[in-house]
Amino acid sequence: MTSAEPVPPAPPRAREVKASVLAAFQLVEDARYLGTGRRSKQDRRRAVAERTVAYRKLARDLPAS
DSSP: OOTTSOOOOOOOOOOOOOOOHHHHHHHHHHHHHTOSSOOOHHHHHHHHHHHHHHHHHHHHHSOOO
16 A cells, blocks of 8 residues: 555444443333333332332442442
């Protein structure tokens, strides 16, 4: 290749998908919460409270980065 020839374009890089554990956990919990069946108000409140506790425990146990 001489200096008069153009440089070929670099091939596009494949992007790595990086999802945090918390995001993955939230997707699973949201799918479970948004199921096809109807829930009573009390069941929804309980599910939200349980999910909040689980998120806080998980956030506490994950190393800070």
